[in-house]
Amino acid sequence: MTATPPPLDAGLLDAVAHGAHHDPHSVLGLHATGDGDGGTDWVVRTRRPLADTVVAVFDDGVRVPLTHRHAGIWEGLLTSRPTSYVITATYPDGSEYTADDPYRHGPTIGELDLHLVGEGRHEELWNALGAHLRTHDGVDGASFAVWAPNAQAVRVVGDFNSWDGTGHPMRSMGGSGVWELFVPGLRAGDRYKFEILSRHGAWVMKADPMARRAEVAPGTASVIDDSSFSWGDDAWMKERAASRPAESAMSIYELHFGSWRPGLSYRDAADPLIEYVTDQGFTHVEFMPLAEHPFGGSWGYQVTGYFAPTGRFGTPDDLRYLIDRLHQAGIGVIMDWVPGHFPKDDWALARFDGEPLYEHADPRRGEHKDWGTYIFDYGRREVRNFLVANALYWLQEFHVDGLRVDAVASMLYLDYSRNEGEWLPNVYGGRENLDAIAFLQEVNATAYRRYPGISMIAEESTSFPGVTAPTDHAGLGFGFKWNMGWMNDSLQYIARDPMYRGHHEGEMSFSFVYAFSENYILPISHDEVVHGKGSLFQRMPGDYWQKLANLRAYLAYMWGHPGKQLLFMGQEFGQLSEWSESRGLDWWLLEQPPHRQLQDFVAQLNRQYRAHSPLWSRDADGSAFHRLGAPSWDPNVIAFSRRDHHGNTVAVIANFSGVPLQPFTLDLPAPGVWEEILNSDAGEYGGSGVGNMGIVHADDNGRATMVLPPLGVLWLRHRTPAHIPSPTRG
Structure with missing residues (x-):
């Protein structure tokens, strides 16, 4: 062993000692010197401020005492080929600590990852950057990588170093702007952040942008995570991959989540x-x-x-x-x-x-x-x-x-x-x-x-063209x-007194003009029941019964309209008050029959909707939609039919006036028997019970005479021969 390692500049050692150097691994760790007699010597350096003695202990039993050189940096020479090692340090109080040295380890991020990061094409970026528990060079610990291209230096701070990052500076990985460090001995649950030295000389402490777990507010630290979850949804995932959501x-x-039922994890x-979701029938x-x-x-x-x-x-x-x-x-x-x-x-x-x-x-x-x-x-x-x-x-x-x-x-x-x-x-x-x-x-x-x-x-929320058009078609x-136009227009219409709705029919039917220009979802979302707008129930006109009737009719019309449906929690049972994230829903309302009946009605809506493919299989196909309105058209009545790929047809007939219409004559798309599969005015849902005894007959021209309930919507399914039972012999 030679007497002393090659000298290093004091300024360089100061920067490394204070965690302010862009490449601490070039100084710390194990390095070949080429100064041995006829061979290669190796210098080992480590940072152990305030230590009395420091020894590098190699796996093959060799112990190399290190000498303090500058600012807490110790070094020593090894003439034989090195193996893995740990650092043992003693301190003035007699304590002794042995630990692996982060700076003896090579990078944990590969050249391909760095190339993809630099190109902006790393589709699994979370596997390259952030904090990851791993075994590296046979040692368990955590690797850290962060993108900070404008930084002069970056340090890792956390529970493991008492939030003092001077002992854990990261190395720059070149032009990618990525910084990297492997820290032995860390475990899942350890908290950490990055300390970044800006171009202007200020240190800023930042949470990890790629952290897969974080402290609960008001804490702001990132947390090392290690998933051990085993999925059991293979059947679902396989079925999903073969599905076509627009036709489902x-x-x-x-x-x-926090206010659906407060306190639940x-x-x-x-x-x-x-x-709940199963009982209500949502998909x-x-x-x-x-x-x-x-x-x-x-x-x-x-x-x-x-x-x-x-x-x-x-x-x-x-x-x-x-x-x-x-x-x-x-x-x-x-x-x-x-x-x-x-x-x-x-x-x-x-x-x-x-x-x-x-x-x-x-x-x-x-x-x-x-x-x-x-x-x-x-x-x-x-x-x-x-x-x-x-x-x-x-x-x-x-x-x-x-x-x-x-x-x-x-x-x-x-x-x-x-x-x-x-x-x-x-x-x-x-x-x-x-x-x-x-x-x-x-x-x-x-x-x-x-x-x-x-x-x-x-x-x-605008008319920007081609939102759901393929990218290869621009x-x-x-x-x-989301069909925000339908949402705004329909809510404006339904809030009107039924006496005046006939003058504003276009607010409810204008959506038919553009309903097939995109693949739409009809949203009654959280945004419609906050900021002074009131709940959906509150926005309905009339007395208590009429509000519920209007709400049932509105939802039945929405579920029948082309497009998928979205309903914010609480509206399915007529939440009275405006939503607030600070408290739960008014579940107590379900103790009152009218609200329980509304909840039952929404469940029935979903059951009938899912059971009848004309209502969803061709949502964006205008040829499967037909507006109904002759011969006795009424501006308070909006009616249309929808057809699936097999010719099955459902008619949706909405009477938004406050009185029953009987008899009401309407040209349906086909002659024969039409079965009433949904009536929003049914007594079991809190309605007045006006209806058609479950059946409507259309003559050879498709003309049918029926009863339309007040503030009510009917869904009629055309009975094809397969749907009509054979006559019973007497």
Whole structure:
């Protein structure tokens, strides 16, 4: 062994000692010197401030005493070929600590991963970046990788180093902007963050953008996660892959997890949610955002942990358990996803490495004035990759069956909610956000390629063309679009006194003009029962009975209208008060017969809807829809028929006036017997019991005379010969 290792510059050692160097591994760890007599010597360096003695103990039994050189950095020489080693340090109080050294380990992220990150094409980015428990070089620990291209230095801080990152600086992985470090001995549940030295010399402490678990608010740390969940939904996933959602029944129950039944965890909710949704007949649940968010009053729409399910209700595996149970019960799961903006919390994505990174640097494109949030820089390939991979993460790792993309209109238009002079046109001088459009096309095309049978759903409130058109036809590539026009018009109509509705029939029927231009979902969502709008029940005109009758008629019309259905929790039983995330639903209303009857009616709606394919199999096919209205058309009556691929037909006849119409003559699409499969005015649902004894007869020309109940909707199924029982011989 030679006397001393080659000297290093004191400034370099100072930077490494203080965790402020971009490549600490170039100094610390084991390095060949080439200074041996006729061979290679090896220098081992480690940082052990305040130690009395430090020894490198190799697996082959060799012990190399180290000498303190500068600022807590110790070093020594080894002349034989080294093996793995640990560092033993003694301190003035007589204590002794032995530990593996992070800086003896090679990188845990490979060249292909770095290349894909740099290209913005890493479809499983969560497997490359973030924190991952692994065995590396035969040692158990956690690897960390983070994208921070503007940083001078990055350190890992956490419970394991008492939140002092000077001993755990990360190494820069070159032009990719990625920083990496493997820390031996860490376990699932350990909390951590990244400390980032900006170009301007300021240290900022940030949660991990790729963290798969996070502290429960008000805590803001990231948490090392290790999933051990075993899925049991193989049959569901196989069936989903072969499905065509646009041609299938879809009736969605939207819920805010924390206020559906307050106090339930993900696991606690499985049994009651499955029982309730099954009894009500919905095909899917849609969860308002479950990604981590610091402020509960944002309902999850101001996300800080895009890859971390909120810990308010349990662990990520607990959420997997809930979704797995829902799938095994035959219930699909849609999750709200928020790529349109993110909050300005200084410990999260905002100014991540000291300057704009995830957000667009120009406030005319990078800030939402209304919401006080930042807007992603969709034109930056690494940011676009972050968001695309995030969508794929929920589909891959949590088996969700669809993502409802929030506030798409705010992404599509550069002048969204901006005054003249407050927005920057695109390269062609237009208002369309071309980068956001390209991002949406990429995420949809990639999601459908990887996960056939899923549903990508746009909350889009404008007339932007081709939202559900394929990307190879210049469309955005969504599977469905929320029909906000129908929602606004129909709610305006149904809120009117029946006496005046006849003058506003167009508000209810205008949707027929464009109903087949996209694959639509008809949403009565949380947004329609907050901010002073009142509950759906409150928006109905009339006395208590009339409100319930109007509500039943409205829902029956909605379920019969072309498009899939979405109903926010509580409206299925006539929630009286406006929804608030801070309290639960008014479940006590179910002790009152009228509200229990409304709940039963919604369950029957779903049963009949699912049982009759004309109501869902050709939602976007205008040739399967026929408006009815002759000969005795009445402006308070809106009627139409729908047909499936096999010729089966259902007629929907709505009387939005406050009086029964009898006799009422209507030309139906075919002669013969029409069976009344649904009557919103039936006595069992709290109605007046006006109807047609279950049967309507149409003559050879299809003309039928019937009774239309007040504030009521009928569904009539045409009985083909196969549906008509043979006569009984006397």
